[in-house]
Amino acid sequence: MKQPFRQVMLGLFAGIASITLIACSAQQNEISNSRVDVPFSPALMSALKAKQASEQSDLAYDIVKSLTVEVGPRIPGSSGDKRAVAWAQAKFEELGFDKIYSQPVRVRNWERGFADAQVVAPFEQRLVITALGGSVATPEEGLEAKVLMFDSIDALAQANAADVTDNIVFLNTRMSRDRAGRFYGVVVSNRVNGAVEAAKLGAKAVIIRSVGTDNSRFAHTGIMRYDDDVEKIPAGAISTADADILEAMFTKESEVVLNINMQAKDAGWQTSYNVIGEFTGSDKPDEVVLISAHLDSWDEGTGALDDGAGVGIVMAAAKLIKETIGQPKRTIRVILYAAEEVGLVGAYQYVRANKDDLGNIIFAAESDFGAGQIYQMDTRFADAVRNDPSDLYAALLDMGIELGNNTTNGGPDVSMLPSHGVPVLALKQDGTYYFDYHHTANDTLDKIELDDIRQNQSVWALVTAYMAMSDFDPRPAPPAS
Amino acid sequence: MKQPFRQVMLGLFAGIASITLIACSAQQNEISNSRVDVPFSPALMSALKAKQASEQSDLAYDIVKSLTVEVGPRIPGSSGDKRAVAWAQAKFEELGFDKIYSQPVRVRNWERGFADAQVVAPFEQRLVITALGGSVATPEEGLEAKVLMFDSIDALAQANAADVTDNIVFLNTRMSRDRAGRFYGVVVSNRVNGAVEAAKLGAKAVIIRSVGTDNSRFAHTGIMRYDDDVEKIPAGAISTADADILEAMFTKESEVVLNINMQAKDAGWQTSYNVIGEFTGSDKPDEVVLISAHLDSWDEGTGALDDGAGVGIVMAAAKLIKETIGQPKRTIRVILYAAEEVGLVGAYQYVRANKDDLGNIIFAAESDFGAGQIYQMDTRFADAVRNDPSDLYAALLDMGIELGNNTTNGGPDVSMLPSHGVPVLALKQDGTYYFDYHHTANDTLDKIELDDIRQNQSVWALVTAYMAMSDFDPRPAPPAS
Numbered sequence: 001m002k003q004p005f006r007q008v009m010l011g012l013f014a015g016i017a018s019i020t021l022i023a024c025s026a027q028q029n030e031i032s033n034s035r036v037d038v039p040f041s042p043a044l045m046s047a048l049k050a051k052q053a054s055e056q057s058d059l060a061y062d063i064v065k066s067l068t069v070e071v072g073p074r075i076p077g078s079s080g081d082k083r084a085v086a087w088a089q090a091k092f093e094e095l096g097f098d099k100i101y102s103q104p105v106r107v108r109n110w111e112r113g114f115a116d117a118q119v120v121a122p123f124e125q126r127l128v129i130t131a132l133g134g135s136v137a138t139p140e141e142g143l144e145a146k147v148l149m150f151d152s153i154d155a156l157a158q159a160n161a162a163d164v165t166d167n168i169v170f171l172n173t174r175m176s177r178d179r180a181g182r183f184y185g186v187v188v189s190n191r192v193n194g195a196v197e198a199a200k201l202g203a204k205a206v207i208i209r210s211v212g213t214d215n216s217r218f219a220h221t222g223i224m225r226y227d228d229d230v231e232k233i234p235a236g237a238i239s240t241a242d243a244d245i246l247e248a249m250f251t252k253e254s255e256v257v258l259n260i261n262m263q264a265k266d267a268g269w270q271t272s273y274n275v276i277g278e279f280t281g282s283d284k285p286d287e288v289v290l291i292s293a294h295l296d297s298w299d300e301g302t303g304a305l306d307d308g309a310g311v312g313i314v315m316a317a318a319k320l321i322k323e324t325i326g327q328p329k330r331t332i333r334v335i336l337y338a339a340e341e342v343g344l345v346g347a348y349q350y351v352r353a354n355k356d357d358l359g360n361i362i363f364a365a366e367s368d369f370g371a372g373q374i375y376q377m378d379t380r381f382a383d384a385v386r387n388d389p390s391d392l393y394a395a396l397l398d399m400g401i402e403l404g405n406n407t408t409n410g411g412p413d414v415s416m417l418p419s420h421g422v423p424v425l426a427l428k429q430d431g432t433y434y435f436d437y438h439h440t441a442n443d444t445l446d447k448i449e450l451d452d453i454r455q456n457q458s459v460w461a462l463v464t465a466y467m468a469m470s471d472f473d474p475r476p477a478p479p480a481s
Numbered sequence: 482m483k484q485p486f487r488q489v490m491l492g493l494f495a496g497i498a499s500i501t502l503i504a505c506s507a508q509q510n511e512i513s514n515s516r517v518d519v520p521f522s523p524a525l526m527s528a529l530k531a532k533q534a535s536e537q538s539d540l541a542y543d544i545v546k547s548l549t550v551e552v553g554p555r556i557p558g559s560s561g562d563k564r565a566v567a568w569a570q571a572k573f574e575e576l577g578f579d580k581i582y583s584q585p586v587r588v589r590n591w592e593r594g595f596a597d598a599q600v601v602a603p604f605e606q607r608l609v610i611t612a613l614g615g616s617v618a619t620p621e622e623g624l625e626a627k628v629l630m631f632d633s634i635d636a637l638a639q640a641n642a643a644d645v646t647d648n649i650v651f652l653n654t655r656m657s658r659d660r661a662g663r664f665y666g667v668v669v670s671n672r673v674n675g676a677v678e679a680a681k682l683g684a685k686a687v688i689i690r691s692v693g694t695d696n697s698r699f700a701h702t703g704i705m706r707y708d709d710d711v712e713k714i715p716a717g718a719i720s721t722a723d724a725d726i727l728e729a730m731f732t733k734e735s736e737v738v739l740n741i742n743m744q745a746k747d748a749g750w751q752t753s754y755n756v757i758g759e760f761t762g763s764d765k766p767d768e769v770v771l772i773s774a775h776l777d778s779w780d781e782g783t784g785a786l787d788d789g790a791g792v793g794i795v796m797a798a799a800k801l802i803k804e805t806i807g808q809p810k811r812t813i814r815v816i817l818y819a820a821e822e823v824g825l826v827g828a829y830q831y832v833r834a835n836k837d838d839l840g841n842i843i844f845a846a847e848s849d850f851g852a853g854q855i856y857q858m859d860t861r862f863a864d865a866v867r868n869d870p871s872d873l874y875a876a877l878l879d880m881g882i883e884l885g886n887n888t889t890n891g892g893p894d895v896s897m898l899p900s901h902g903v904p905v906l907a908l909k910q911d912g913t914y915y916f917d918y919h920h921t922a923n924d925t926l927d928k929i930e931l932d933d934i935r936q937n938q939s940v941w942a943l944v945t946a947y948m949a950m951s952d953f954d955p956r957p958a959p960p961a962s
Contacts, residue, residue, distance in 0.1 A: 065729060068726070069604060069606075069726055069729040069730060070603075070604045071604070072604070072605075072606040072607075072726075073607075083605075122551075123550060123551045123552070123553070124553075124564075125550075125553040125783075126553075126554075128922065215927040215928070216697075216923050216927075217699070217782070217921075217922045217923045217925060218698070240927070241923070241925040241926070241927050244925070244926060244927055245549070245550055245553075245783070245925070245926070248546060248550040249550060301698070302606075302726070440698075441609065441698045442697050442698045442722070444698060444722040444725070444726070445722070445725060445726070446696040446697075446721070446722050446725055447696070
């Protein structure tokens with residue numbers, strides 16, 4: 001239960017260096033706020049300058065535009081990915097980062113290839129299908145079989161192998177829409193585990209209703225997994241509109257027969273790179289404020305929302321801080337991770353390569369949920385000091401951003417850090433429409449509103465600047481509860 | 482200038498057989514309404530029964546579902562089109578029409594084939610492209626050329642042949658959104674005439690920003706034309722998102738080079754059919770009330786909005802009238818025209834084949850603008866009697882539907898009838914989102930709201946029943962003013 005604080009008055013531009021909170025008691029929330037005058041720390045004063053500059057800047061948007069127009073799709077290990085790495089290095093240079101380096105990441109490249117699905121009976125109809133990331137191919141001539149439809153992967157698990165054997169399994173679970181994207185976690189198991197569960201029962205292939213909240217003809221791809229002990233069968237996603245069509249063909253009288261042809265292939269080992277840019281700290285260069293996004297994307301869209309937006313937001317926030325307030329006291333490290341989409345490969349490599357230095361990280365965070373406006377900050381800070389940066393929290397409230405829980409994992413690519421004691425925070429974005437476009441060809445720049453990405457940029461500038469300019473130290477992250 | 486009439490009270494179910502109008506004077510409208518008691522005609526009493534039945538019926542929706550699931554895409558002359566003809570005949574039978582017949586229509590079939598577009602410079606990027614209907618193919622290996630961008634076809638007309646020769650012309654006109662779809666007429670010339678205008682200046686090919694109001698990766702196809710005196714060059718549409726990407730590549734420094742490969746082909750003459758179902762009039766079988774839609778669709782979507790919705794609406798309206806009030810006094814003729822998309826071919830064939838009987842048609846109308854709610858009725862009725870069916874107009878006002886102008890052409894497939902003296906009317910639908918989906922793969926059943934198509938069905942049932950049960954005779958249509 002969060003309480004809105006609408007009456008906060010931010011005094012910076014009125015010359016009053018304090019924030020007055022008219023607060024509500026947070027009955028179901030460990031955060032305790034009360035009516036207080038919160039004095040501005042010097043760190044907040046600096047941070048508010050960076051935020052103010054950000055509010056006039058299109059930089060994050062321009063960076064996403066540059067990435068999506070000049071590079072476009074960049075599936076890990078592909079030529080697009082290699083161009084993205086070069087683009088990122090050049091962009092860090094152009095933005096004046098004083099330390100720029102790359103960290104090799106070995107990644108298995110995969111190529112989508114041709115994909116087609118045709119209903120043979122009861123009614124001839126072509127369906128829009130896309131291979132799931134990592135899927136094996138069908139035989140060259142395709143495969144044709146009867147289709148069995150299940151409402152969920154759990155329903156599939158109840159089926160008899162005798163019924164499923166030699167058929168195509170169709171997992172037809174609808175995904176609900178909400179701001180936090182909570183239903184993704186519920187439905188994504190169809191995509192990730194569907195092939196293994198279907199193969200265990202002898203299925204020839206699995207197709208899923210796209211994991212998405214749109215109603216459209218775009219199929220949503222995304223990573224899937226095999227189990228070494230279970231036969232590898234082809235796995236694809238059909239668009240939600242096509243899932244409706246297929247579903248409508250299941251009647252008491254009719255048998256549904258589908259022909260699927262997908263020529264995806266493993267394209268071998270490639271080297272990709274985590275690309276890192278820093279503004280070195282003036283006072284405490286060894287204390288690192290780590291903000292991040294991932295550079296790779298799926299291959300059908302231009303990866304504007306996933307995760308071009310994050311790339312733009314964190315690069316721009318760091319640059320605007322440097323531009324506005326000069327060299328930060330602590331080092332600001334911007335990491336553009338490689339190969340997030342295929343299993344956080346770059347992030348795990350970063351942890352392996354830097355395992356002795358993780359203790360230097362004051363906090364880490366990732367922007368990887370599109371460009372919807374930020375409405376909440378969750379943290380994973382040492383409990384004893386969690387309430388210390390009250391002026392930062394007040395400034396966020398003034399922007400309409402509430403303080404949430406202290407149990408976040410900070411985002412995909414930093415999610416393994418808290419177990420190493422690294423504090424994280426999550427700036428939670430409005431994801432109401434994120435899963436309309438996620439992992440589709442339709443993830444393009446036009447889905448980003450300039451005002452929205454600018455709000456993100458400003459919040460990231462504020463929080464990052466504050467942490468880079470203050471002595472506040474939330475280490476170590478509390479363990480998972 | 483239309484005036485809303487919100488205070489109309491419809492007395493049918495309260496047992497009061499009259500309508501009280503609180504009317505406004507229509508300053509800029511020839512329709513004159515004043516505060517009157519409009520007595521119900523017996524025709525209106527019957528029509529309101531049909532409307533009431535319709536309000537509980539899913540029939541129009543179910544018909545569209547049947548067509549889109551069981552047949553799907555049905556470009557004129559294709560195997561899908563042939564299946565659609567068989568479907569329509571069977572559906573008329575299932576619905577109990579007492580006269581069902583087909584009228585052959587010779588049509589040139591065209592196959593879309595493979596289409597691909599790759600930006601070669603300044604940045605490698607693949608664009609979503611689709612061939613325009615009727616386009617010739619590129620050479621088998623594709624064609625590569627510098628791209629010249631124009632804001633409009635008018636701007637192209639100002640260009641020098643020396644600049645355009647051997648290049649690819651890109652017509653990049655944005656389309657605005659409105660309820661009546663007025664901007665389609667403004668922009669569609671790019672699609673229809675772009676190839677001829679570009680070829681006149683020596684261009685190798687033309688691509689257009691899709692004629693659509695969406696921002697997405699769906700390219701909008703649609704018919705284009707050649708001129709026998711001008712070289713035929715390939716013509717394609719790129720999605721609006723891809724048009725943005727391409728546009729962003731045009732800078733002072735860079736030359737934009739594109740490789741296009743489209744393997745569309747003419748597939749020869751085929752026979753399609755206008756499929757016609759009738760409920761024969763009991764009193765005046767030779768007086769015909771003609772309601773229509775078109776059976777064909779483009780080939781990438783399932784033609785749910787264009788024009789499955791119209792097919793469902795007019796078939797259902799006729800069936801519900803028969804079911805509710807029995808055999809109509811006049812004949813209700815439902816025509817599902819062939820080959821509208823490629824130039825109203827079925828409609829012209831109908832006029833040719835029935836030129837001696839057109840005088841029997843009391844009025845004609847077509848539903849061909851999706852399934853958005855109806856908000857206005859325009860007519861083309863003999864001026865002297867236009868205001869006679871005041872009870873019908875009052876009943877429509879009670880549904881929120883205003884009476885518009887008396888100069889409509891009634892819809893594409895009946896637009897040639899007024900010149901033969903045949904009255905027409907147009908039930909104008911809310912097309913705010915129609916051009917998001919029009920002529921794309923995304924024109925599927927999920928875009929139709931059940932409540933919306935049911936409102937259409939009810940209005941068509943009301944108007945059609947009224948005209949089939951009354952003696953009102955709007956013949957002949959006034960000539961174009």
